[in-house]
Amino acid sequence: MSAAEDLIRHYDALQSRWKVSDRIADYARLVVPTGNSVEAFHRWFHLKEAYSHQLLARLLKDADWVPDGQFAILDPFSGSGTTLVSALSISEEYAVIPRVLGIERNPFLREVGHAKAAGMQQGPTLARRVRAALPGLELLYQKAQETAWSTPSATLNNRKFFTAEHLQSILALRIAIEQIDNGAVVSLLRVCLAASVEAAGKLRRDGRALRHQPRWEPKHPKAVFDANVTRVLEDLDSRAESMSSRGAINVLGDARAAHLHAGRRKFDWIVFSPPYPNNIDYTEVYKTEAWALGLWDDPAAMRAQRLSTIRSHPSVRFPELYTYVQCPYADEVGALLDPLLNAIPDDRYRRGRLQIVKGYADDMLRVFDACRRVINANGRLAYVVGNSVHGTKEGSFVIAADLVLARIAELTGWKVEEIRVARKLSRRSFDSEHLRESVVILRPA
Template sequence: MAIRSVETLDRHYSAFEGNWKVADCSAEYGRLVVPHGNSEEPLYRWFHLKEAFSSRLLDRLLHDVGLSVKANLAIADPFAGSGTTLLSGISACERNGHRAHVFGVERNPFIWELSHAKLQARILGNSIAGSFAAELEKIKKFYEDFKYDTFVIPGLSTLKNEKYFPAQYMQDLLRIRHAIDAGATQETRSIFRVCLASCVEPSSRLRRDGRALRFEPSRDPKLPWEIFLDRVDLVRRDLESTKPAASGGEVVLGDARQVSSLATEQEFDLILFSPPYPNNIDYTEIYKTEAWVLGCYESEAEMKAQRQRTVRSHPSVRFSQEFVYLNSAVAADVHSLIDPVVSCVPVGDRYSEGRKEVIIGYADDMLRVLVECRRIIREDGRLVFVVGNSLHGSGDSKYVIAADVIMGRLAELSGWRVSEVKIARMLKRRAGESAFLRESLVILEPV
């Protein structure tokens, strides 16, 4: 059954892909769709976001889509994440003697603050290094002043579990947060808060493995204040070595499905994004401890509401069952695209309905994003998305969600033409199970 399902879907996806140029570009792009090199790069190394792509991707991409020589590029990323597109867009343009205007949207409040802090640092650079150092001294003083204060631990049970966070360490993390709030100005507060966020995991016996938080009982938590000072020193050095940018930009807290209204009548030469993949990963859950320590949520209800506002890429929560495409002119085309995938979801287990909802909801959300992006692209502009496909189910009930093909077809229904699909890497651990188990860059042109 598994072989028949996989082969049936492979033929289904091939029927759409047959009209496109598809090329194996793994030699050029394989190391660029992962955060290769970011851990050594100033600004990029402030917080490890496993889902990021390389700071070096944009240089290669601008060359390949013919935009590297265009002056004063306007670049947008409706899934800004840790800000890689925004920072590398500024750097790539300024290396060529041009300015850039960058614009990003991010839904997760903690990750938004991460991208906002890094973009602020990239634009202002060493012009704020002096004030950053002076405000650190204020933070140190407030930290000492709060020595005997007891702070209310946020309502997340994970933070109150002393197997995960020693009680004194959690108090210390909160003490640092309150010292930042008291001692930092608006210009540097987010940068200091990112320094604090980078202390949360090392202060605990928890580890992010990309899919969830794992308890590591043998792990030795580190002292938060010591980690914080080390991180602040690294950030200070990065600020001092960063020349202020001639370019500008912003990242807003909002929804990629509404990007045209958030961009306030702007138009862009390049839209580059990597959306959440339909692979059952709940990013709100993975980065919840950082968000709670920073005070992004005040209750479990707020966090649940945040999860339900995100793209429908996983079945961890029950999302809205409203589907915009059903009332659109392309409803029949969308059905012909996703119905064969939905029909391969195994029935009879507790995950069946959630898995079907992921396929339908993800297609609906990506259609909305692509329609919105079409409204803000210049007529000679390009859109590039990076997305990975995934194998679901087990045993005789396996099926593939080829997100690159699904999104490519949805793009055609949204006023785009698929210029090329660049296969960046095949998922080697799944070799032989399907030709569509891959990660790709899909290049679109407006029509």
């Protein structure tokens, strides 16, 4: 039997352990950002990798779970804040007290989620503060335009991507915003600026990388920024004064240490979508926004950010350190990963792929262990993950992340309640029933 055939048998055996359901009709549009680009607050910054703002409500509905008194939810990969904003909306619908914690490793995305949650919670009060700051911001911007600002970002400095005029405008806006003496207003306006960067240049985020678009006609950053501010104010004004509340925070942290960020607090639901083991480096995908906001001082800081992320990509060479080899269930993890490791072709990409498989499993084992410590006895965890194909046609293999993560979760004290197949994926001529995107439901064992 070939290594590829052995891997398929391995996946089939794993899958037979659990209930696997075809839920494409229910979930296909929910595991992608359906509606987010037009929904209030969610639309402030469009994250192509997000799931729909409607997903959380569907998970609760399918579990027959109704918030009662308090709604405690954790998202250890909070991204642009979809779970946070959705949870606040649900808590208002059921008139319960929200307790929502988001954790995000990427400082730019953390700031986006933080601003959205603050907007939901402060509403018209924040709108008044923003309006009060705008005349002063305009003066600060005009003054900042008189100084030639610089950035260490090679991407922003590349004239194929951004003209000198547009780069100067972006940097002047950032300098002006940073001089405002109100943290919540500053954060919100920085998100408006970040949401202007793509339209102001010739780089498109396609979900996998940044692509040069030479035929694009960039818009002036200040014009896009002003339109973004108008949109944000519309959403803040749509909130009634009585809706303003507290209960959601978004912290810069590490999902592998979720229990440390949560402290002794227990959660009813943990919902997240981790980076998929598909070679996509999200530090790279959102680097232009991060550089525009001045979140890194030099390329070394950006590299350090990469090294701090989940090992789902080979953009940097991570240290060969795997904690699972010393854990009580090291043999079980080895048995889970060996068929996958054996199926990796012996070519120039082998080392990087070995690191992805072992590093990703190692990191996610720590995530599930951390989450297990902060879930209520009758709580649930739901994760969204996509499987991916690697290699050429002759040496292709699937990393079935939904199954691998389900088994890792079992080892850390979870019971797999159901694997809901949400979407079938395609890759040229490659076809496999394991090439899919799934929503996996766990309970504490």
